[in-house]
Amino acid sequence: MTSSPKKPAPRTPVLHPNVRPFYAQHSPDELKEALRRMHLVRKFEETAEDSYIRGLTHGTMHLSIGQEASAVGTTMSLRKTDYITSTHRGHGHCIGKGAEAKYMFAEFFGKEEGYCRGRGGSMHIADPESGNLGANGIVGGGLPIAVGAALAIKQQKRDDVAVCFFGDGASNEGAFHESLNMAAIWKLPVIFVCENNGYGMSVSTKRSMAVANVADRAPAYNMPGVIVDGNNMADVVEAMMVATARARGGEGPTLIECKTYRTRGHSRSDRNKYRTKEEIEEWKLRDPIPHFVNELISHGILDATEADTIEKSVDAEIKAGFDFAVAGTNPTPQSLTRDVYAREIV
Amino acid sequence: MRELSFAQALNEALAQAMETDPRVFIMGEDIGVYGGAFGVTGDLVHRFGEDRVIDTPIAELGGAGAAVGAALAGSRPILEFQFSDFAGLAIEQIVNQAAKIRYMLGGKTHVPVVFRMPSGSGTGAAAQHSQSLEAWFGHVPGLKVIQPSTPHDAKGMLLAAIEDPDPVLIFEHKLLYKIKGHVPEEQYLVPIGKAAVVRAGQHATVVGSAIMVHRALEAAEILAAEGIDIEVIDLRSIRPIDTATIIASVKKTTRLCCIYEGVKTLGIGAEVSALIAESEAFDYLDAPIMRLGGAESPIPYSPILEKAAVPQTDIIVAALRNLVKGQS
Numbered sequence: 001m002t003s004s005p006k007k008p009a010p011r012t013p014v015l016h017p018n019v020r021p022f023y024a025q026h027s028p029d030e031l032k033e034a035l036r037r038m039h040l041v042r043k044f045e046e047t048a049e050d051s052y053i054r055g056l057t058h059g060t061m062h063l064s065i066g067q068e069a070s071a072v073g074t075t076m077s078l079r080k081t082d083y084i085t086s087t088h089r090g091h092g093h094c095i096g097k098g099a100e101a102k103y104m105f106a107e108f109f110g111k112e113e114g115y116c117r118g119r120g121g122s123m124h125i126a127d128p129e130s131g132n133l134g135a136n137g138i139v140g141g142g143l144p145i146a147v148g149a150a151l152a153i154k155q156q157k158r159d160d161v162a163v164c165f166f167g168d169g170a171s172n173e174g175a176f177h178e179s180l181n182m183a184a185i186w187k188l189p190v191i192f193v194c195e196n197n198g199y200g201m202s203v204s205t206k207r208s209m210a211v212a213n214v215a216d217r218a219p220a221y222n223m224p225g226v227i228v229d230g231n232n233m234a235d236v237v238e239a240m241m242v243a244t245a246r247a248r249g250g251e252g253p254t255l256i257e258c259k260t261y262r263t264r265g266h267s268r269s270d271r272n273k274y275r276t277k278e279e280i281e282e283w284k285l286r287d288p289i290p291h292f293v294n295e296l297i298s299h300g301i302l303d304a305t306e307a308d309t310i311e312k313s314v315d316a317e318i319k320a321g322f323d324f325a326v327a328g329t330n331p332t333p334q335s336l337t338r339d340v341y342a343r344e345i346v
Numbered sequence: 347m348r349e350l351s352f353a354q355a356l357n358e359a360l361a362q363a364m365e366t367d368p369r370v371f372i373m374g375e376d377i378g379v380y381g382g383a384f385g386v387t388g389d390l391v392h393r394f395g396e397d398r399v400i401d402t403p404i405a406e407l408g409g410a411g412a413a414v415g416a417a418l419a420g421s422r423p424i425l426e427f428q429f430s431d432f433a434g435l436a437i438e439q440i441v442n443q444a445a446k447i448r449y450m451l452g453g454k455t456h457v458p459v460v461f462r463m464p465s466g467s468g469t470g471a472a473a474q475h476s477q478s479l480e481a482w483f484g485h486v487p488g489l490k491v492i493q494p495s496t497p498h499d500a501k502g503m504l505l506a507a508i509e510d511p512d513p514v515l516i517f518e519h520k521l522l523y524k525i526k527g528h529v530p531e532e533q534y535l536v537p538i539g540k541a542a543v544v545r546a547g548q549h550a551t552v553v554g555s556a557i558m559v560h561r562a563l564e565a566a567e568i569l570a571a572e573g574i575d576i577e578v579i580d581l582r583s584i585r586p587i588d589t590a591t592i593i594a595s596v597k598k599t600t601r602l603c604c605i606y607e608g609v610k611t612l613g614i615g616a617e618v619s620a621l622i623a624e625s626e627a628f629d630y631l632d633a634p635i636m637r638l639g640g641a642e643s644p645i646p647y648s649p650i651l652e653k654a655a656v657p658q659t660d661i662i663v664a665a666l667r668n669l670v671k672g673q674s
Contacts, residue, residue, distance in 0.1 A: 083419060085415075114452070115451075115452070115454075116450060116451050116452035116454070117452030117453065117454075118452070119449055119450055119451070119452045120450040120451060120452065124450040124451065126450075126451045126454070126455075127454070128418070128451065128454050128455040129454070133415070133418050133419075133455075134447060134450070134451060136443075137442075138438060138442050138443070141411075141438065141439075141442060141443055143408075143411065144407065144408045144409075144410070144411020144412050144414070144415065144439065145411050145412075145414050145415035145418065145439075145443065146415060147408065147411065147412045147415060148411060148412035148413055148414055148415020148416040148417070148418070148419065148423070149415040149416065149418060149419040150415075151412055151415070151416050151419075151421075152415070152416040152418075152419035152420055152421040153419060155371065155397060155398075155416075155421060156419075156420065156421070162415075162419075174407060175407055175408065175411065175438075178403070178405035178407055178408025178409075178411075179408050179411070179412075181403060181405065181408070182402070182403060182405065182408050182409075182412060185403070337487075338453065339448055339449050339452060339453030340448070340449050340487050340488055341448070341488070341490075341511075341512050342448060342453075342456035342458075342511035342512050343510060343511050343512060345490070345537075345538060345539035345586050346586075
């Protein structure tokens with residue numbers, strides 16, 4: 001759903017006098033594409049997890065299952081020239097910014113066809129061509145990088161934005177403070193999107209933060225701090241619409257806190273010793289995907305058959321992407337040191 | 347022949363790069379109206395404005411990360427650390443991000459950022475403002491690490507660093523900022539990765555960089571009066587190291603002494619020694635390789651101790667005399 005800078009966003013007639021801006025200001029096609037991407041994120045991760053369990057891939061991965069509304073809602077209206085910086089739990093951000101599942105699978109399988117030619121893996125999927133500056137294996141690593149990208153945007157007199165994803169855990173890093181402060185004093189077009197899933201690996205926000213919400217920290221940087229239900233597409237997108245307009249208008253950064261939950265563990269090593277089954281089950285009932293499907297149906301944008309068709313089309317895309325990756329090219333050991341430098345000096 | 351100080355040469359490089367390339371900008375602590383802690387940026391803020399000569403908050407990690415992000419987004423940032431010691435606060439962005447992003451992304455982007463690193467002891471600033479950390483960063487694939495010793499090379503190497511598509515750390519020894527030397531007015535590049543034989547000699551090769559080149563040259567003059575003829579190589583580039591120049595020199599002189607201010611153990615001298623030991627020059631050696639490096643201690647405050655912590659000219663003279671006479 002990436003649009004060119006000059007092209008105005010398509011508008012649809014207001015469906016109902018009280019309809020929310022999210023539904024009023026996005027075309028049915030855009031809304032359906034958002035749903036398709038949520039499915040794509042979910043099914044990509046389910047297939048990745050399955051591949052790992054079956055021993056088809058190595059390493060680790062961090063699944064965002066349950067967080068798809070936050071990832072897709074924040075990215076669905078971005079331009080190709082807007083930037084994102086992502087996190088170790090970044091598959092959703094990548095797909096939201098337009099990444100194709102087959103190249104993501106290829107990366108996950110360590111193949112030359114992957115987004116990073118097999119050098120990055122699950123934790124570093126990036127596509128600079130589409131403004132995705134990269135997922136990051138360092139908690140908080142992308143925060144100042146997003147600030148710098150926004151600084152460059154401002155210097156180059158563009159009206160693009162940099163969307164910076166991070167988790168509740170990263171908000172306890174020093175990089176968080178330095179980055180929000182710089183973005184605020186320089187009024188940079190950054191949208192800080194905190195996906196607060198309640199845990200920094202195993203340590204809850206209650207145990208790691210002296211305030212109840214990450215957004216409570218925004219006033220210290222004189223920027224708006226907005227809390228949304230991160231499992232509700234409309235809530236997420238509407239907060240982004242305001243923040244993006246503010247950033248493009250030169251009014252500076254916003255901190256959006258998406259309250260959400262990962263129903264899978266932190267990574268493959270997680271035995272869920274720090275949270276209860278009941279808590280996980282309770283959050284599964286708040287799954288953002290069926291919620292969004294129901295909303296679309298109740299707004300008359302989608303019927304059950306079409307919802308099914310969309311999901312099936314994603315299944316096909318995932319299957320094709322998986323097959324593409326399995327058939328991909330393994331790197332040769334001779335290529336080990338390729339791309340360490342842009343200009344090798346011998 | 348026009349002479350400039352080392353600091354003026356750096357200033358001129360910054361100004362010329364900003365004049366010719368609108369993507370280039372500088373950021374750092376107190377580099378605006380203050381002109382930089384060592385005066386390198388001087389009046390650049392008045393010439394280029396606050397949008398291109400940016401005073402950052404005291405935030406090394408954030409500043410370094412912002413430089414990396416700007417580089418990824420098409421700008422050409424130069425970040426001045428007030429002291430290279432403070433880069434300790436920014437290791438994450440230099441080592442985990444700048445050095446690795448291109449590789450992690452399969453070569454689909456690059457990070458053209460320059461980190462300026464005022465370094466070295468001799469100013470009485472003690473342990474947290476005096477370190478020589480070149481070897482730390484030289485250990486990291488993805489970074490380029492350079493260390494000029496003259497105003498001429500300071501300008502040419504900084505311009506080369508700005509022009510380079512990869513992250514480059516330029517270590518500027520603080521004791522060199524005021525030395526003067528010939529600096530051409532036009533823009534020119536001194537290539538990264540090339541050492542220079544700054545004094546030809548027959549009896550021993552000394553390899554050093556920055557202030558140690560000057561001390562080695564002083565020592566060589568003293569020893570010349572005794573009939574000992576020292577060849578001095580200015581390393582100029584720590585990563586990559588110009589192995590070929592050192593090998594050729596050692597094959598000629600048959601003796602090698604590495605002099606460096608960083609801590610001796612696991613330092614640049616260890617690397618140069620190993621490169622020679624692994625090369626065909628090993629068979630030419632007439633004496634064991636010698637290393638003179640920084641002491642196994644933090645840099646102390648007392649001027650007596652501070653001098654004792656790094657190789658001084660008298661120590662170098664004695665060591666080289668022993669290297670040449672003791673074995674011949």
